[in-house]
Amino acid sequence: MELEAGIRxxxxxxxxxxxxxxxxxxxxxxxxxxSTGGAVTVLMTTTARFCPASAFLTEAVTARAGSVSGxxxxxxxxxxxxxxxxxxxxxxxxxxx
Amino acid sequence: xQMATLSRWTLTYFACALVALMxxxxxxxxxxxxPADDLAAPRTLILVHLVSIGWLSTxxxxxxxxxxxxxxxxxxxxxxLAPMVLFAILAGLACLVCGFGxxxxxxxxxxxxxxxxxxxxLAGFALAAGVLLATLLQGVDLNLPAGFIALALLSLxxxxxxxxxLASTLAGLVGGAFSVAMITDGLPLHASLxxxxxxxxxxxxxxYRLVSMFLVAPERTGPRPRIVxxxxxxxxxxxxxxxxxxxxxxxxxxxxxxxxxxxxxTAVAAYLADMVALYRTRRRASLELHMLAxxxxxxxxxxxxxxxxxxxxxxQDRLWAAALYILALGWLGGLGLSMLYKxxxxxxxxxxxxxxxxxxxxxxxxxxxxxxxxRWWFALYGAATLAGGVMLLTEQASxxxxxxxxxxxxxxxxxxxxxxxxxxxxxxxxWRNHPRPTLLLPASRRKATS
Numbered sequence: 001m002e003l004e005a006g007i008r009x010x011x012x013x014x015x016x017x018x019x020x021x022x023x024x025x026x027x028x029x030x031x032x033x034x035s036t037g038g039a040v041t042v043l044m045t046t047t048a049r050f051c052p053a054s055a056f057l058t059e060a061v062t063a064r065a066g067s068v069s070g071x072x073x074x075x076x077x078x079x080x081x082x083x084x085x086x087x088x089x090x091x092x093x094x095x096x097x
Numbered sequence: 098x099q100m101a102t103l104s105r106w107t108l109t110y111f112a113c114a115l116v117a118l119m120x121x122x123x124x125x126x127x128x129x130x131x132p133a134d135d136l137a138a139p140r141t142l143i144l145v146h147l148v149s150i151g152w153l154s155t156x157x158x159x160x161x162x163x164x165x166x167x168x169x170x171x172x173x174x175x176x177x178l179a180p181m182v183l184f185a186i187l188a189g190l191a192c193l194v195c196g197f198g199x200x201x202x203x204x205x206x207x208x209x210x211x212x213x214x215x216x217x218x219l220a221g222f223a224l225a226a227g228v229l230l231a232t233l234l235q236g237v238d239l240n241l242p243a244g245f246i247a248l249a250l251l252s253l254x255x256x257x258x259x260x261x262x263l264a265s266t267l268a269g270l271v272g273g274a275f276s277v278a279m280i281t282d283g284l285p286l287h288a289s290l291x292x293x294x295x296x297x298x299x300x301x302x303x304x305y306r307l308v309s310m311f312l313v314a315p316e317r318t319g320p321r322p323r324i325v326x327x328x329x330x331x332x333x334x335x336x337x338x339x340x341x342x343x344x345x346x347x348x349x350x351x352x353x354x355x356x357x358x359x360x361x362x363t364a365v366a367a368y369l370a371d372m373v374a375l376y377r378t379r380r381r382a383s384l385e386l387h388m389l390a391x392x393x394x395x396x397x398x399x400x401x402x403x404x405x406x407x408x409x410x411x412x413q414d415r416l417w418a419a420a421l422y423i424l425a426l427g428w429l430g431g432l433g434l435s436m437l438y439k440x441x442x443x444x445x446x447x448x449x450x451x452x453x454x455x456x457x458x459x460x461x462x463x464x465x466x467x468x469x470x471x472r473w474w475f476a477l478y479g480a481a482t483l484a485g486g487v488m489l490l491t492e493q494a495s496x497x498x499x500x501x502x503x504x505x506x507x508x509x510x511x512x513x514x515x516x517x518x519x520x521x522x523x524x525x526x527x528w529r530n531h532p533r534p535t536l537l538l539p540a541s542r543r544k545a546t547s
Contacts, residue, residue, distance in 0.1 A: 014454060017446055019313070020461045048310050049238070050170040052103055052447055060455025086313050086380035094380070 003034050003070050007042075010064045017053060023061070027088025030079065032065075038072035040065055045084045054078060102172055103163070103447060106179040108519075109537045110159025111437060113187060115512055117151025118430065122508060125485075125501035132494050136414045137284065139197040146197075148425050149291055150190050150218065154253075156433045157299050158182065158225050160440065161246065164303060165229055169236025169243055175228045182228070185221030189214045196264065208268040215257075215264035222257040226250040244326050245302025248333055252294025259287045259340060278347040286340055286354065292421070293361055294333050296429050301325070301368055304391075307436065308372060311388050312379035317371045325367045332360035358409065365402050369395060386468040386475065390435035393479040397427030404486070419490040426504065427482045434478065434511060442466050442518045448534045449521065460528050465518040471511060478507035 011029060012022040023029055023044065031043040042061055046054045058076040065074045086094065121144055124130065130141040166173050173179075192214030199206035230250055233243055265271050266279045309316045335357035342350050372395050384392075404420035442465035450459040481503030488497035517523050519536050 015459065015461070017451070017454075017459065017462050018443070020463065047313075048167070050167045052167065053451055056447070056451035056454050059452075063455040085315075089380075 003038070003040075003068070004032050006068045007032055007034075007040060007065045007071065010068050011042075011061060013064055014057065014060045016047065016057070019047065021093050023057070025090040025093045027090065028084060029061075038070050039075070040071050040073065041075045041077065043077050043079055045079055047084050049080050049083065102166065102176075103444065104159075104166075104173065104176065104179070105538065106183065107159045107163045108441070108444065109180075110155050110162070110183060111441065112537050113183065114152050114156035114159065114433075115508070117147050117155065117190075118508055119505065119512075121147040121152060122501050122505040126498050126505055128494065128498050131418050132415070132489065132492055132497070136418060139200040143194050143197045146190065146193055148430075149296070150186065150193075153296050153425065153429050153433065154222075155183070155186060156437075157296060158186075160303065160436070161229055161299065163440070163444070164307075165232055165243075165246065168238075168240065168246070168306060169233055170238050171232055171236045173228065174231040174235060178224055178228055182221050182225045185217050185224065189217030189219075189221055192217060193264065196268065200267070211264040211268040212261065212270060215261035219257040219261050222253050226254050240306075241322050241326060242302040242306045245298050245305070245329065248326075248329055249295050249299035249302060252290050252298060252333060255337060255340065256287060256291040256295050259283060259290065263287055274347045278343060278349075282343055282349040283340075286336060286343065286349065288421075289354065289357070290336055290340075292424060292429075294336065297424075298329055298333075300429055300432055301329075303436075304372070304432065308375050308388070308391065311381075311385065311439065312375055313381045314375045314379040317375065321367050321371055325364045325371070328360045328364035328367070332357040332364065335360070358405075362402055362406065365398060369399055385439070385463065386466075386472050387435045387439040389472070390438065390475040390479070391432055393475070394428050394431035394435060397423050397431055397479075397482070400483075400486070401428050404490075415490055415492055419486045422489055423482070423486040427479070427486065431479060431482065434508070435475065437515065438466065438471065438475075438511065441515045445519055445521070445534060449531060450528075458527065460524055464524055465521065466514060467517070467523050471514045474507045474510040474514070478504055478511070481507060
């Protein structure tokens with residue numbers, strides 16, 4: 001749990017370029033699975049399917065999550081099931097949107 | 098996971114399109130074409146094709162080469178053909194303009210340049226349609242916007258074919274009753290297929306997705322967008338049948354294009370209702386400038402459609418001219434300019450800052466532009482375009498020139514902002530000295546996906 005919290009904190013540095021907020025508060029990260037040995041799987045989405053920025057976002061997530069102490073390997077999986085919805089945003093972000 | 102790549106030639110398409118727009122507006126400001134000349138005079142036709150091919154079609158193709166892969170989740174098939182398409186279109190347009198010029202007695206030109214230009218344009222557009230249709234057919238997600246774009250591409254092919262036939266007729270290669278029928282009845286069909294079928298359907302398809310994305314509004318589902326697509330489909334079929342009738346019998350059976358027009362107007366009304374619904378259901382409270390400017394373009398579509406009804410009813414040149422001016426420069430041109438204001442900074446951001454994400458602080462896309470300045474230029478463009486339409490309607494030639502001058506200044510200032518975005522000149526200090534991209538071509542062929 002502690003490692004997952006650290007990864008979530010690190011991923012707040014990854015800003016969606018179009019919406020201007022971090023991907024955690026935007027609700028784009030669906031799940032973070034930490035295995036024994038520090039192998040991490042991040043299940044996430046992007047606001048638009050097939051967007052040219054998608055690959056850069058996954059690379060950024062890999063880099064930020066990989067920089068957290070205790071993480072040995074990062075696997076980022078993109079999913080569009082369910083597709084991202086504004087309803088996934090944190091309430092405080094939705095208010096300022 | 099399929100993802101889209103950056104289209105290497107899109108910015109070059111945009112630059113050529115903007116040059117054509119500046120040329121056309123400059124010529125109108127100098128009093129070239131209607132109303133000083135007839136509506137179908139060579140000088141007017143030069144202007145019409147500079148706008149419809151040089152500005153709008155080049156812009157739309159550049160945008161589709163980037164956007165269609167994003168829409169259907171498939172890399173562009175034959176992306177390397179993009180420069181050849183651009184060359185064929187620009188060379189074809191140059192020949193066409195010289196061909197029209199020959200009818201005005203331009204030295205060094207001849208009528209044969211008309212069919213040569215038409216053939217080059219047909220080749221360029223056929224190549225572009227082939228690339229885009231092949232990409233579309235191999236797509237992962239064949240959605241509603243893709244349906245509109247498929248119809249638009251078929252219209253483009255029909256427009257180019259009819260255009261080449263008209264060019265051959267004007268050059269005197271075709272004679273008899275067919276040539277008379279082609280000039281009198283083929284011209285309105287050519288214009289309807291180009292402005293309505295190709296450009297408007299493509300703009301509708303692209304906007305269904307982009308407006309939803311940019312406003313963070315739920316995509317339109319349910320029967321209405323499908324009704325728009327089916328109305329467009331049947332309307333287009335009516336136009337194609339009218340073309341076939343013309344080719345077979347040397348005349349147009351007018352119930353066909355009239356029915357197409359009625360279906361098109363119903364489709365436009367339903368589409369505009371969908372756009373209003375998108376703005377109303379948006380989650381993004383404050384509108385960015387490009388979406389604010391797009392409201393003006395949607396309003397111009399409504400005004401232009403109403404003017405078309407009046408023109409069809411009263412059949413006066415000044416009404417046709419005003420309707421086409423508002424639709425071409427207000428609806429299609431206004432939407433194009435507003436989307437450019439978003440797409441150019443976004444492509445620039447992807448090129449310069451996307452690789453730094455997660456490793457270093459990056460600016461937002463919005464930081465590349467200065468909306469506080471640019472909103473005045475968009476307001477000037479919209480007001481001047483509307484004024485231009487009114488001046489055509491009231492046959493005030495000198496005031497039309499003034500309005501076109503206003504549009505020209507506004508476009509030049511928007512271009513200035515786009516160039517500043519490419520030069521990263523609007524960014525705050527931390528990024529001001531970041532290496533700049535080249536102005537027209539992306540710096541590398543790096544695939545923007547994993």
